[in-house]
Amino acid sequence: MMAVNLGKLKLKNPVMVASGTFGYAEEFSGFMDLRKLGAVITKTITLKPRPGNPMPRTCETPAGMLNSIGLENPGIEDFLKKKSDYLKKLKVPIIVSIASEDSPDEFITLAKRLDKEYFVSAIELNISCPNIKKAGSKRKSEKLIAQDPKATYDLVKKVRKATKKTLITKLSPNVTDITKIAMAAENAGSDTLSLINTLGAMSIDILNKKPKLAAITGGLSGPAIRPVALRMVWEAYRKVKIPLIGLGGIIDTESAIEFFLAGASAVAVGTGNFINPKTSLEIIEGIKKYLSANKIRDIRKITGALNI
Amino acid sequence: MQTKAKVIKNIEVAPKYYRIILFCPQIVKEALPGQFLEIKVTEKIEPFLRRPFSINRISGKHIEILYEIKGKGTRLLSRIRAGNYLDIIGPLGNGFSYQPKLSQGKIILVAGGMGVAPLFFLAGKIKEIKNQKSKIKNLVLIGAKTKKQVLCEQEFKKMGYEVRIATDDGSGGFKGTVTELLKKMLSDFGLRPSIIYACGPRPMLKALSVLSARRNINTQVSLEEHMACGIGACLGCVVKLKTQKSKGKIDFEYRRVCKDGPVFDAREVVW
Structure with missing residues (x-):
């Protein structure tokens, strides 16, 4: 009653943990039974190692937080050498999130590399991280791939040719019309979409008049962004x-169910993992209770079941 | 681990400074000096993140935490009454290293403000492993803004430590910073400690690490940092550590204060 399909990817339940909020899963092993998760989405991996952004990288905001980690990660080769052993032993679908730094072609190289790895169930294209800047530039990239329908289409099309793995495209909320980007990714062959990444945001310390993040702006997450x-x-x-993965401020069963009713086939818990590491498992149990209390046999019945 | 801990006591010990006592036997079994807890101070959504607190003392099956009211999180915590439960995660992080060989010589603990909290727990552990016949008296230096804000002085003395105080306004002990007091004591008495353990604000630890590096004294510092997850997942609380010197330039790598620290070798930190 809880199983869902995202393209070829079959999940035993529709609750995942979102990229960047769950490390490489091992960090949470002492707090929960990871095998119960629908899937794990890793921290985003780039071709080369990235040290990440200067401190401070996070700050608390009303009902949420800002972050500008800057995609700190060991790069694809060290990820496969050092971080994947644990993931391979987990009996849970592993979705690897990837991003490019200088050229979108890096997505293709990364996808080809991951295509050979049996433990990778799907690839999530992070074309929507607000915290990276182009090499040599002091400013952040002027435009995200996910802010341009044509750039999104071209990229997904190329990656589609590079791998047979299930492709998830992660969209940015920092756009005028998200449906145009969603359709571009679908037309280019994305199996699924994740929405949404963080909202561009900032916060200021009024005593020293400084931005609370070293990078000045960052991404807002948490319940504050849920209605968006x-x-x-x-x-x-x-x-x-194509099926949708809903995320943004999910911290309990009620907030997860909202996303299904709005049209999501699966959900991901992000910042909620920081507050309560077991949030995702509690939501799985909560959804089961909701379904049985409402005499609904299959989770798939509530996707888009909004009463209007 | 994540558990619900019963609040036994939550009292003001000095203006704006509180001591909370929590009943949490499972965490007591594992806790080491320098480790911390992540506490959810409210069941509501605001303030959103947990708050990290170092462990000040363990007594029986209880953990004691010292905290200062700094913002809305600690203000809410100060209002929680005995009998209520708090959702806590811990013990977290890597604490101080205090093997017997390090404890043979003189040990100096240097605390700045609330930095006294984890050092008190450490002082107790050092006392347990220290050779009872040793005549070397260990030293604690406590720095605070004023005399009223000096914490744990009597408790350190009861444990047999020599205690010296530094206050910014000179209302108690030495007038000046705790690092200046340390410098004076190292020079005046020709002290050669086998190790210095320190915790306090970043500028204090920086000054102290310069001082101890010059004299080649082994020094461990416990860093304070704002944290989001506290368990090494978000990479939000990093510190630059030196890696190797290449062509005169110091390379660094970011390490997580919550998971790889909060205690680091002072010589490795890029201040």
Whole structure:
């Protein structure tokens, strides 16, 4: 009653943990039974190692937080050498999140490399991280791939040719019309969409008049963005046929169910993992209770079941 | 581990400084000096993140934490009454290293403000492993803004430590910073400690690490940092550590204060 399919990817339940909020899973092993998760989405991996952004990298905001970690990661080769052993032993679908730094072609190289790895169930294209800047530039990239329908289409199309793995495209909320980007990714062959990544945001310390993040701006996450995320899932659901993964401020069963009703086929817990490491497992149990209390046999019945 | 801990006591010990006592036998079994707890100070959504606190003392099956009211999180914590439960995660991080060989010579603990909290737990452990016949008296230096904000002085003395105080306004002990006091004592008495353990604000630890590096004294520092997850997942609380010197330039790598620290060798930190 809890199983869902995202393209070829079969999940025993529809609750995942979002990229960047769960490390490489091992960090959470002491707090929960990881095998119960629907899937794990790793911290984003780039071709070369990235040291990440200067401190401070996070700050608390009303009902949420800002981050500008800057995709700190060991690079694909060290990830496969040092971080993947644990993931291979986990009996849970592993989704590897990837991003490019200088050229979108890095996505293709990364996808080809991961295509050979049996433990990788799917690849998530992080074309929407607000915290990276182009090499040699002091400013952040002027435009994210996920802010341009044509760039999104071209990239997904190329990666599609490079791998047979299930492809998930992660969309940015920092756009005028998310449905255009969603349709571009669908037309280019993405199996699924994740929405949403963080909202561009900032916070200021009024005593020293400094931004609270060293990078000045960062990405807002947590319950503060949930209504925005929900609206975008709802808009995308009416325009595309591929399944959607809803995320943005999910911290309990009620917030997860909202996303299903708006059109999500699966959900991911992000910042909620920081507050309560077991959030995702509690949501799995909570969804089961919701379904049985409402005499719904299959989780798939509530996707897009909004009463209007 | 994550557990619900019963609040036994939560009292003001000095203006704006509180001591909370929590009943959590499972965490007591594992806790080591320098480790910390992540506490959810409210069941509501605000403030959103947990708050990290170092362990000040363990007594029986209880953990004691010293904290200062700094913002809305600690203000809410100060209002929680005995009998209530708090959701806590811990013990977290890597604490101080205090093998017997390090404890043979004189040990100096240097605390700045709330930095006294984890050093008190450490002082107790050092006393347990220290040779009872040793005549070397260990030293604690406590720095605070004023005399009223000096914490744990009597408790350190009861444990047999020599205690010296430094206050910014000179209302108690030496007038000046605790690092200046340390420098004076190292020079005046020709002290050669086998190790210095320190905790306090970043500028204090920086000054102290310069001082101890010059004199080649083994020094461990416990860093304070704002944290989001506290368990090494978000990479939000990193510190630059030196790696190798290449062409005169010091390379660094980011390490997580919560998981790889909060205690680091002072010589490795890029201040």
